[in-house]
Amino acid sequence: MFALMFILACGSSEPEPSALKSASAAPAADQPTTLTVASSSVATEALAVADVADGVEDKVAHKCAGCALGMDGSAEHAVTVDGTTLHLCSSMCKEYFTKDLTGNLESLLN
Numbered sequence: 001m002f003a004l005m006f007i008l009a010c011g012s013s014e015p016e017p018s019a020l021k022s023a024s025a026a027p028a029a030d031q032p033t034t035l036t037v038a039s040s041s042v043a044t045e046a047l048a049v050a051d052v053a054d055g056v057e058d059k060v061a062h063k064c065a066g067c068a069l070g071m072d073g074s075a076e077h078a079v080t081v082d083g084t085t086l087h088l089c090s091s092m093c094k095e096y097f098t099k100d101l102t103g104n105l106e107s108l109l110n
């Protein structure tokens with residue numbers, strides 16, 4: 001069930017808002033987002049798992065946490081959570097992930 005949700009969130013048929021983009025003068029990357037989560041060992045552990053998922057413990061998670069670290073993330077869609085920068089694969093994934101930050105962090109440990 002979780003796998004299906006991730007496919008829906010990150011599938012190749014992702015509806016990019018092209019009309020919206022062409023209307024914008026500067027269709028740049030998302031604005032950097034900094035979020036904090038309630039201090040919990042689960043969130044801290046999940047951030048550590050995301051950090052090392054790319055093989056380097058550098059407080060930057062290069063794998064998309066919104067895709068359960070199964071996709072490469074992009075610096076264009078970064079979210080900083082409690083000092084750890086998470087690179088998400090798309091603006092859609094970023095929105096999805098940040099909407100339920102704690103819940104999605106917890107799901108990384110499942």
Ligand SMILES: [Zn+2]
Nearest residue numbers: 064067089093
């Ligand atoms: Zn993703």
